[in-house]
Amino acid sequence: MAEKAETKKTTPRQAMPEQKPEIRRRNFQEVPVGYTMEHAMTEASRCLQCKKPGCVEGCPVGVDIPGFINLITKGDMTGAIRNLWAKNSLPAVCGRVCPQEIQCEGLCIVGKKGDAVAIGNLERFVADYERMHGSGELPPREKPTGKKIAVVGSGPSGLTVAGDLVRKGHDVKVLEAFHKPGGVLVYGIPEFRLPKEIVFSEVAFLERLGAKLECNQVVGRTVSLDELFEEGYDAVYLGVGAGLPKFMNIPGENLVGILSANEYLTRANLMKAYLYPEVDTPIPIGKNVVVLGAGNVAMDSARTAMRLGADSVRIVYRRSRDEMPARKAEIHHADEEGIEFFLLTAPTRFVGDDKGRLTGMECLKMELGEPDASGRRRPIPVKGSEFMMDCDLVIVAVGAGANPLLTQTTPDLALNKWGYINADPETGKTTKKGVWAGGDIVTGSATVILAMGAGRKAADSIHNYLTWGW
Amino acid sequence: MFKIVQRKEMAGGTIVLNEIEAPLIAKKAKPGQFVILKANEAGERIPLTMADSNPEKGTITIIYMVVGKSTAIFKALKVGEGYQDVIGPLGKPTHLEKLGTVVCVGGGTGIAVLNPITKGLKEIGNNVISIIGARSKDILILEDEMQVASHKLHVCTDDGSYGHHGFVTEVLKQVLEKEDVKLVVAIGPVPMMKFVSKITKDFNVPTMVSLNPIMVDGTGMCGGCRVSVGGETKFACVDGPEFDGHKVDFDELMRRLQAYSEDEKKCYNDYCTLQQA
Numbered sequence: 001m002a003e004k005a006e007t008k009k010t011t012p013r014q015a016m017p018e019q020k021p022e023i024r025r026r027n028f029q030e031v032p033v034g035y036t037m038e039h040a041m042t043e044a045s046r047c048l049q050c051k052k053p054g055c056v057e058g059c060p061v062g063v064d065i066p067g068f069i070n071l072i073t074k075g076d077m078t079g080a081i082r083n084l085w086a087k088n089s090l091p092a093v094c095g096r097v098c099p100q101e102i103q104c105e106g107l108c109i110v111g112k113k114g115d116a117v118a119i120g121n122l123e124r125f126v127a128d129y130e131r132m133h134g135s136g137e138l139p140p141r142e143k144p145t146g147k148k149i150a151v152v153g154s155g156p157s158g159l160t161v162a163g164d165l166v167r168k169g170h171d172v173k174v175l176e177a178f179h180k181p182g183g184v185l186v187y188g189i190p191e192f193r194l195p196k197e198i199v200f201s202e203v204a205f206l207e208r209l210g211a212k213l214e215c216n217q218v219v220g221r222t223v224s225l226d227e228l229f230e231e232g233y234d235a236v237y238l239g240v241g242a243g244l245p246k247f248m249n250i251p252g253e254n255l256v257g258i259l260s261a262n263e264y265l266t267r268a269n270l271m272k273a274y275l276y277p278e279v280d281t282p283i284p285i286g287k288n289v290v291v292l293g294a295g296n297v298a299m300d301s302a303r304t305a306m307r308l309g310a311d312s313v314r315i316v317y318r319r320s321r322d323e324m325p326a327r328k329a330e331i332h333h334a335d336e337e338g339i340e341f342f343l344l345t346a347p348t349r350f351v352g353d354d355k356g357r358l359t360g361m362e363c364l365k366m367e368l369g370e371p372d373a374s375g376r377r378r379p380i381p382v383k384g385s386e387f388m389m390d391c392d393l394v395i396v397a398v399g400a401g402a403n404p405l406l407t408q409t410t411p412d413l414a415l416n417k418w419g420y421i422n423a424d425p426e427t428g429k430t431t432k433k434g435v436w437a438g439g440d441i442v443t444g445s446a447t448v449i450l451a452m453g454a455g456r457k458a459a460d461s462i463h464n465y466l467t468w469g470w
Numbered sequence: 471m472f473k474i475v476q477r478k479e480m481a482g483g484t485i486v487l488n489e490i491e492a493p494l495i496a497k498k499a500k501p502g503q504f505v506i507l508k509a510n511e512a513g514e515r516i517p518l519t520m521a522d523s524n525p526e527k528g529t530i531t532i533i534y535m536v537v538g539k540s541t542a543i544f545k546a547l548k549v550g551e552g553y554q555d556v557i558g559p560l561g562k563p564t565h566l567e568k569l570g571t572v573v574c575v576g577g578g579t580g581i582a583v584l585n586p587i588t589k590g591l592k593e594i595g596n597n598v599i600s601i602i603g604a605r606s607k608d609i610l611i612l613e614d615e616m617q618v619a620s621h622k623l624h625v626c627t628d629d630g631s632y633g634h635h636g637f638v639t640e641v642l643k644q645v646l647e648k649e650d651v652k653l654v655v656a657i658g659p660v661p662m663m664k665f666v667s668k669i670t671k672d673f674n675v676p677t678m679v680s681l682n683p684i685m686v687d688g689t690g691m692c693g694g695c696r697v698s699v700g701g702e703t704k705f706a707c708v709d710g711p712e713f714d715g716h717k718v719d720f721d722e723l724m725r726r727l728q729a730y731s732e733d734e735k736k737c738y739n740d741y742c743t744l745q746q747a
């Protein structure tokens with residue numbers, strides 16, 4: 001026994017095979033190519049099967065991590081995927097995009113002395129294995145209840161609600177504003193990090209289960225919330241995300257060549273503009289690209305610009321490396337792909353030529369002062385440190401807000417001061433009878449797994465309501 | 471698919487009308503609102519204002535000028551075929567109010583957008599004077615429809631081939647000098663709207679224009695459609711598309727419309743070459 005624990009400790013964390021940086025920086029194929037069965041078995045054997053697993057506490061939806069890993073060691077992939085699905089309806093997505101280092105893997109005991117068990121990589125392996133080799137057998141669906149539910153928005157939170165409720169026998173229809181489902185998973189996160197085929201196969205699975213999906217439905221415009229109730233829906237879930245782009249509000253921001261990350265990534269991902277002119281939507285190609293911000297959105301924008309052929313891509317961020325909110329793996333990947341980081345730097349204005357096209361950006365150096373409300377040290381401008389940076393494309397990735405399109409047309413829905421919907425954190429109930437909300441439209445920009453967790457809680461609450469009342 | 475039930479070519483084939491089956495949108499559409507259309511899987515999302523809608527029949531009508539690849543692809547669609555995606559109604563509807571005498575000024579395909587607004591203004595009891603213009607007689611559209619929608623109609627052509635020889639702004643000036651005009655609505659090419667707004671400012675007459683910046687989603691999610699109005703940034707797709715003409719930065723709009731012009735020109739030429747081959 002002691003010997004076994006010893007080998008566990010000495011087995012190194014299995015590195016994820018990846019495309020080489022010099023090659024991948026100019027293509028849109030997925031960067032990590034995935035574990036082989038052998039990698040997965042070896043990595044799974046590193047798990048100590050703790051009695052009181054820290055990792056489970058670190059997972060916002062409480063996946064039974066030692067459980068599914070144990071099933072991998074036994075070679076029972078069907079058991080492993082069932083185990084994952086019990087808590088997480090989109091494991092192929094989460095394995096790729098969750099910030100594991102601050103969640104499950106951050107609390108893994110093995111990680112205290114060495115490298116944590118690669119939980120995310122294993123989750124991805126099991127889900128990919130199921131997609132490629134699984135029976136595709138549908139989970140059981142309870143007998144029809146005759147209740148109708150409308151889910152507004154097809155991002156991770158809406159898809160989770162739809163999946164849970166359709167299994168409980170309800171009649172579910174998902175309404176999506178864009179012409180394709182998936183929310184940020186499709187329009188925001190690039191192909192090289194999350195292949196769209198994975199998201200579409202999840203959606204197809206939901207449709208096979210019996211959920212209906214209608215795209216091109218802008219709720220608040222094409223149909224109002226009250227009209228949905230008039231049409232006979234018994235409950236409505238709002239998972240419309242936080243899709244309002246924020247800008248810097250500094251001089252020159254409307255010059256040609258300055259785009260929100262939302263616009264840039266939507267062109268690249270949803271409209272597939274990286275294939276232009278094979279597809280009809282163009283995207284600006286920058287020689288010297290600057291990305292403002294340092295979250296996942298900024299990394300995705302920078303790496304997209306590099307893949308579209310930029311000579312240089314610079315991330316400009318007003319705080320230091322430690323405060324960068326992006327997943328660690330993405331910062332590392334960006335670094336490897338030759339993206340430069342200008343930290344403790346903030347833009348003050350943009351300058352352009354006589355045609356109104358961007359030619360440069362004036363910046364100011366910053367230093368870190370006392371911690372602010374977020375607990376991070378506040379950046380303070382250094383007097384007289386202005387300097388110019390040449391650039392022909394700037395992508396603004398400094399956050400997103402609540403899109404007021406739907407909430408404006410639904411006055412009886414209470415909002416907080418930032419325009420997000422007030423919903424009970426335990427149930428997702430809003431102030432309007434029969435209406436639930438969750439995901440980014442409640443919390444502000446957060447993560448895929450939190451949006452899914454909120455969806456699951458709301459689905460339970462909706463099911464209770466349809467069975468017992470409000 | 472959103473099926474085309476009627477198709478008409480106007481202005482020598484440079485402008486095309488499509489009546490499209492879109493019952494949900496037709497039920498909701500109001501004058502001044504637009505839709506976004508995408509022809510096929512590889513297509514671009516193109517915003518076009520609804521020139522008409524028929525809730526009983528469940529159809530909407532669009533009228534567009536063929537200016538690039540996407541509109542050329544639209545033009546190739548026949549009756550019975552259709553658009554893969556149509557999204558709407560988008561944008562704020564025109565605020566229609568009884569004011570007295572109002573002037574509606576339209577140029578090019580802007581006349582198509584102006585027509586339902588003109589109709590609406592007349593229906594609620596305004597005295598409507600309309601001025602429409604085109605480069606020459608053979609590319610002037612909707613003259614009869616505008617005649618019906620207005621109490622008085624002036625027609626101008628740049629080359630003098632029909633009606634007043636000259637720009638709509640010249641006729642507008644004469645009207646403003648004679649009549650007590652409460653509102654001017656101007657829809658057309660950006661330079662036209664810019665000059666109309668300049669003149670009405672001198673006469674201190676409130677002016678509404680409809681802006682056509684480049685758009686992607688049309689729901690306020692990308693900010694590509696941003697325009698400066700009174701020094702503030704607005705998203706035309708949700709805050710507009712109609713704005714106070716006296717406050718719009720038209721020069722900025724013109725520059726932003728050129729953002730992709732080189733790519734687009736090449737793409738269109740390649741497409742035309744391919745079609746001919």
Ligand SMILES: Cc1cc2nc3c(=O)[nH]c(=O)nc-3n(C[C@H](O)[C@H](O)[C@H](O)COP(=O)(O)OP(=O)(O)OC[C@H]3O[C@@H](n4cnc5c(N)ncnc54)[C@H](O)[C@@H]3O)c2cc1C
Binds near residue numbers: 099157219243
């Ligand atoms: C570029 C980018 C990278 C990211 N990377 C990561 C990452 O690596 N890891 C991570 O955990 N999180 C990441 N996030 C955050 C994560 O994607 C979001 O927190 C999550 O997608 C929120 O899910 P949601 O279901 O609430 O909303 P969304 O995914 O935003 O989906 C909302 C959907 O609702 C639709 N909609 C909006 N309004 C209407 C309406 N009126 N009618 C009908 N439909 C409507 C939208 O079109 C959209 O499809 C990233 C976000 C972005 C933008």
Ligand SMILES: Cc1cc2nc3c(=O)[nH]c(=O)nc-3n(C[C@H](O)[C@H](O)[C@H](O)COP(=O)(O)OP(=O)(O)OC[C@H]3O[C@@H](n4cnc5c(N)ncnc54)[C@H](O)[C@@H]3O)c2cc1C
Binds near residue numbers: 515681683
């Ligand atoms: C709210 C709104 C309503 C409109 N209504 C009408 C209408 O009723 N009839 C009509 O003929 N035109 C209308 N337009 C303009 C129309 O959308 C453009 O002419 C069309 O997108 C051109 O596409 P293209 O590929 O054929 O041409 P392209 O080769 O792409 O471009 C030609 C020119 O069209 C403009 N343009 C390109 N892409 C877009 C875009 N996505 N959005 C807006 N402009 C663009 C640019 O100035 C460009 O230089 C409207 C635009 C907006 C924003």
Ligand code: SF4
Binds near residue numbers: 059063065120449
């Ligand atoms: S869902 Fe996310 S946090 Fe939970 S185990 Fe999987 S990767 Fe870790």
Ligand code: FES
Binds near residue numbers: 684706707
């Ligand atoms: S078109 Fe995207 S915000 Fe207006």
